[in-house]
Amino acid sequence: MCRIIFWNVQRKDLTQLVCDLALATGADVLVLNECAVPISITLQALTKTVDRLFFVPESSSENRFHCFCRHAALDLAEVHKGFRTSVRKLRLGSKYALLGLVHGVDMRNYDLETRQSVAQSLADEIRFVRSEHNNNHLILLGDFNMNPYDRGMNLAMGLNAMMTRTCVTAGNRTFLGKQYDFYYNPMWSLFGDRSEGPPGTVYDTSNQGPYGWNMLDQVVINHSIVDEFEDVRIMTYAGSNCLTDTKGRPDSSKASDHLPIMIKMKGTFCE
Amino acid sequence: MNEFWPSDLDLNDTSSPLEILQTATQEWIERSDGLLTLVIQEAESTTNNSMLIVHAKHVPSNRTITLFSVVHRPDAPYPARIQPRENALPDILKKSYYRPGLAEFAEGVGGLRGREVINKWVCDTPSDFRSQLSEVFNLGTTKSDVLSLVARAAPSSGSNVETEGSENISGGEPDVES
Numbered sequence: 001m002c003r004i005i006f007w008n009v010q011r012k013d014l015t016q017l018v019c020d021l022a023l024a025t026g027a028d029v030l031v032l033n034e035c036a037v038p039i040s041i042t043l044q045a046l047t048k049t050v051d052r053l054f055f056v057p058e059s060s061s062e063n064r065f066h067c068f069c070r071h072a073a074l075d076l077a078e079v080h081k082g083f084r085t086s087v088r089k090l091r092l093g094s095k096y097a098l099l100g101l102v103h104g105v106d107m108r109n110y111d112l113e114t115r116q117s118v119a120q121s122l123a124d125e126i127r128f129v130r131s132e133h134n135n136n137h138l139i140l141l142g143d144f145n146m147n148p149y150d151r152g153m154n155l156a157m158g159l160n161a162m163m164t165r166t167c168v169t170a171g172n173r174t175f176l177g178k179q180y181d182f183y184y185n186p187m188w189s190l191f192g193d194r195s196e197g198p199p200g201t202v203y204d205t206s207n208q209g210p211y212g213w214n215m216l217d218q219v220v221i222n223h224s225i226v227d228e229f230e231d232v233r234i235m236t237y238a239g240s241n242c243l244t245d246t247k248g249r250p251d252s253s254k255a256s257d258h259l260p261i262m263i264k265m266k267g268t269f270c271e
Numbered sequence: 272m273n274e275f276w277p278s279d280l281d282l283n284d285t286s287s288p289l290e291i292l293q294t295a296t297q298e299w300i301e302r303s304d305g306l307l308t309l310v311i312q313e314a315e316s317t318t319n320n321s322m323l324i325v326h327a328k329h330v331p332s333n334r335t336i337t338l339f340s341v342v343h344r345p346d347a348p349y350p351a352r353i354q355p356r357e358n359a360l361p362d363i364l365k366k367s368y369y370r371p372g373l374a375e376f377a378e379g380v381g382g383l384r385g386r387e388v389i390n391k392w393v394c395d396t397p398s399d400f401r402s403q404l405s406e407v408f409n410l411g412t413t414k415s416d417v418l419s420l421v422a423r424a425a426p427s428s429g430s431n432v433e434t435e436g437s438e439n440i441s442g443g444e445p446d447v448e449s
Binding site: 058059060078079080081082083113116117120121124125128129132133157 | 312316317326340356
């Protein structure tokens with residue numbers, strides 16, 4: 001099992017919480033977004049308090065993503081740097097996957113159409129990486145700054161990310177004569193209060209957040225690697241520290257306005 | 272005597288942006304001794320315009336980085352607009368940057384009149400495109416991105432080697448602004 005945590009830490013120094021989260025979950029990979037703490041400081045804290053084996057895989061995207069890995073066998077070296085993405089090699093057992101870290105443009109400064117356009121650019125970029133590496137085992141993880149129901153997430157020319165596993169079994173769909181790979185978006189299953197865990201990853205009732213809860217932090221998985229996907233959870237605790245307020249919303253006074261998400265992928269590399 | 276021939280118009284030069292980028296690719300291969308190349312990805316913008324996304328590729332490692340894109344109408348190669356990547360570097364790492372003053376802020380708040388916006392990256396002719404293309408390749412961000420692409424693949428980078436503790440630190444100490 002490979003546990004990967006993604007957390008937008010809102011430019012705050014949450015180093016202690018990050019370490020507590022890594023320790024409590026046994027995370028193999030940690031990805032921090034909007035992290036103002038120097039990457040070396042976080043790494044020192046992780047190696048000192050969690051596991052001395054943590055290291056920073058090589059990349060040139062450290063201004064956007066702080067990535068920490070516990071096992072060299074996972075690789076995680078950057079193979080492509082895009083405008084707001086960093087694609088890493090990820091070894092899952094005998095398979096090589098590509099882990100695309102994503103940071104979409106923010107909701108306050110960019111309208112939905114712009115974010116949709118960015119999603120389409122992202123999809124173009126992912127198709128390029130897929131073609132260059134001849135590998136469609138893609139996992140996209142990050143703060144997309146869109147909800148699973150936003151058009152950029154599910155248009156064929158966008159990320160083409162569907163609601164259920166069975167939706168993606170066909171592998172791809174054809175639109176205007178071109179084939180587009182399906183992605184599975186498991187975040188749909190975590191919406192609302194009839195599922196385990198919080199209803200989303202961000203709570204926002206301003207004009208950009210009419211539903212209250214938003215699922216901006218997401219993972220989407222290419223149809224070819226859906227069988228390797230085990231689970232995704234929205235985390236409300238970092239060890240014994242609660243990340244939410246009394247109403248169950250992200251408590252930005254003591255942590256971040258985003259809740260972390262943890263995905264579990266199958267793989268036998270660290271067993 | 273009047274001159275009615277458009278200045279700068281050369282009927283012998285009708286190269287499209289894609290053709291010019293292919294020439295640039297050849298130059299990159301030659302100048303880097305085969306170490307680097309450009310990969311031109313053809314795509315479509317959300318407004319149905321033609322888009323060429325330009326990536327640099329480190330050939331031995333197959334690593335890539337997106338440099339910029341070029342947009343033009345599907346049925347007409349010009350005008351073409353070069354879209355450099357967002358400059359995500361913090362000011363402290365830029366050789367020079369512009370800091371607006373209070374007067375400009377006040378002008379911006381009070382400015383109700385329209386004004387002409389000049390888009391320097393729009394190219395009307397092949398020669399214009401060549402000139403702007405040369406400029407975008409010479410941007411500091413482009414050069415540093417390409418250098419980091421090559422540097423990361425150097426044998427001394429120690430990728431995939433599991434070492435211990437602080438020896439793994441790749442971030443270095445933070446800069447302090449004086």
